[in-house]
Amino acid sequence: MTPRDALEHLWMLAHPHDSAATHQAAFDTVDIEGDDPGLPSVFRIGTLAAASIGAAGLAAARLHRLRGGPEQRVGIDVRRALAAFRSERYLSVDGGAPFELRHPVTGYFETRDDRWIQLHANFAHHLHGILRVLGCGERRDDVAHAIRTHWDGAALDEALAQAGLCAALVRTPREWAALEQAQAVASLPLLEIERIGDGDDGAPLPRHGARPLDGVRVLDLTRIIAGPVAGRVLAHHGADVLLVNGPHLPNIAPLVIDNGRGKRSATLDLREAQDRAQLHALVRDADVFLQGYRPGALAAHGFAPEMLARERPGIVCVSICAYSHRGPWRERRGFDSLVQSASGIVWAESVAAAHGGVMPATEADASTGASVCKPFDALRPLPCQALDHATGYLAAYGAMVALARRAQEGGSWHVRVSLAQTGRWLQTMGTLAQGQRVPDVCAQDLADCFEEMDTPFGRVRAVASAERLERTPAFYARPSVPIGTDAPHWAARSGPREAG
Incomplete structure (x- = not known):
């Protein structure tokens, strides 16, 4: 295309x-x-x-x-x-x-069953909720140890979702397609x-x-x-x-x-x-x-x-x-990077990176003998x-x-x-x-x-x-301002409106 x-x-x-x-x-x-x-x-x-x-x-x-x-x-x-x-x-x-936009705990972690899960912890209340579920300290190493030692990927994905927090199991495209949520989408x-x-x-x-x-x-x-x-x-x-x-x-x-x-x-x-x-x-x-x-x-x-x-x-x-x-995940919190992980996009990019930047023809070709869900040692999301x-x-x-x-x-x-x-x-x-x-x-x-x-x-x-x-170039007539700078009122409209 x-x-x-x-x-x-x-x-x-x-x-x-x-x-x-x-x-x-x-x-x-x-x-x-x-x-x-x-x-x-x-x-x-x-x-x-x-x-x-x-x-x-x-x-x-x-x-x-x-x-x-x-x-x-x-x-x-x-x-x-x-x-x-x-x-x-x-x-x-x-x-x-x-600017650095990500908290250190935002990122990918290996689970007890050799899967990967992505956490999103850029907001303090999301971070503290994740730490409560994991029962660990707030350093990245603390989080990594807790997940690797105590949690299987799917179980942690579900536990964090039930707690209203932001995470996603890294799934293959086939795994995602089999979910009711993917079918709803x-x-x-x-x-x-x-x-x-x-x-x-x-x-x-x-x-x-x-x-x-x-x-x-x-x-x-x-x-x-x-x-x-x-x-x-x-x-x-x-x-x-x-x-x-x-x-x-x-x-x-x-x-x-x-x-x-x-x-x-x-x-x-x-x-x-x-x-x-x-x-x-x-x-x-x-x-x-x-x-x-x-x-x-x-x-x-x-x-x-x-x-x-x-x-x-x-x-x-x-x-x-x-x-x-639509679907069972319609109220689930999510961000761009989490949707990439859940839907197989991160998996595909990561597999290609593990194969020298070349995309294998099928998911089966991506397997390196380990679980098809983890045929790589590092995760790679989209470059934007x-x-x-x-x-x-x-x-x-x-x-x-x-x-x-x-x-x-x-x-x-x-x-x-x-x-x-x-x-x-x-x-x-x-x-x-x-x-x-x-x-x-x-x-x-x-x-x-x-x-x-x-x-x-x-x-x-x-x-x-x-x-x-060509005739109406796009531009910003105002600079960005701090949150709450203006009163919650409309400015006067300029120019006449067409009659109904």
């Missing part, structure tokens, strides 16, 4: 009723440069990056055309797309070194765009904005990477994005800086009735409600998509989660958080497609994506037999992909927007 093949698949998936001629007219406006492998991986992550970013750019261009703007070309370069997929790796403040499309409310034919886009999303208000209730990337994409196409965090919820400072570009930032505590009322007030004037909580988590507070559609007809709700909204970034761009893409449908048909809409669905799509693209043998890319190789901006954190160097729109 080439980047263009993947982009065309994404466009047709979200526009199933368009004619072949209409599809072709959209495709003819897109220029794509480059191909895989762009980073050392057996997976087609360059294709994933170019397609997801390109689809978001094409959707933005289409929205601008719907509101009276001119036709324009959209360009995407695989090299720049992959730089965007590693944006947190290249972030620098005041010329300092890149396989039953879903890559992204869902569902109409959840009728009425409100008077919720069109503003007319004649200078940028595709000028005047569009986005509530961003997300943290870490996937959801914040989605909000950041909407911001760099002109949306007014208000990030709303709970004051008690943990964040990772470099990710706040990288993914907060273009956004304002407020705090509301949804455990408090007054703050819930304030969020409801914001919803009533919002166009997009973007959230990354586990499925059903916001419903108890009155913010389920169907509730929001009744409260604010015409709203576009976007839901992002780890393992999808590809599932996070792609899911973020797909969420933004879905939001813009839904806004276009709202402008044309009315109604309220719900967009759903997950890391596991994105991972499955990546796996269906096939592998590159010698993909790991290409050289890695460092920041010095990407100097033309960076931009700098003065922020409250200092002088920030970060990866610039990867998609190129």
Whole structure:
């Protein structure tokens, strides 16, 4: 599958009723440069990056055309797309070194039955919960000894999941495919765009904005990477994005800086009735409600998509989660790296590394005489958080497609994506037999992909927007700011809105 093949698949998936001629007219406006492998991986992550970013750019261009703007070309370069997929790796403040984002206990550990399990302990409450389950000290060596001595892999995976903690057994693709959760994911499309409310034919886009999303208000209730990337994409196409965090919820400072570009930032505590009322007030004037909580988590507070559609007809709700909204793992906590481990992606990369960077033809060929589940001595994930970034761009893409449908048909809409669905799509693209043998890319190789901006954190160097729109180039109108800098209120809209 080439980047263009993947982009065309994404466009047709979200526009199933368009004619072949209409599809072709959209495709003819897109220029794509480059191909895989762009980073050392057996997976087609360059294709994933170019397609997801390109689809978001094409959707933005289409929205601008719907509101009276001119036709324009959209360009995407695989090299720049992959730089965007590693944006947190290249972030620098005041010329300092890149940030270390992982706690020492986050990583892979050998189990008593010669399996591997990955722990995710970047948040203090997750770390302390893992240590309680293991009954050990907090040094990495303490954790490794406890797991190697007392725990089989599957048992520990289940115990940590039951405790609401973040971990994943490293499975083969075949093991993953046999699980009920994998089958649930396989039953879903890559992204869902569902109409959840009728009425409100008077919720069109503003007319004649200078940028595709000028005047569009986005509530961003997300943290870490996937959801914040989605909000950041909407911001760099002109949306007014208000990030709303709970004051008690943990964040990772470099990710706040990288993914907060273009956004304002407020705090509301949804455990408090007054703050819930304030969020409801914001919803009533919002166009997009973007959230990354586990499925059903916001419903108890009155913010389920169907509730929001009744409260604010015409709203576009976007839901992002780890393992999808179906199956026994739908409420399981997860991150990009854990989904890679659970679904066989890490296993495939690790096997290829153990075979000199060449991917064996089958799982059976990967066995070195030991357990097929551990035919390697070291673990190797993807060279970037590809599932996070792609899911973020797909969420933004879905939001813009839904806004276009709202402008044309009315109604309220719900967009759903997950890391596991994105991972499955990546796996269906096939592998590159010698993909790991290409050289890695460092920041010095990407100097033309960076931009700098003065922020409250200092002088920030970060990866610039990867998609190129001929007439409405993507950019960040605001610097990133510390969590809670702004009041939880909308700024005044600029320019007239189209009458219903």
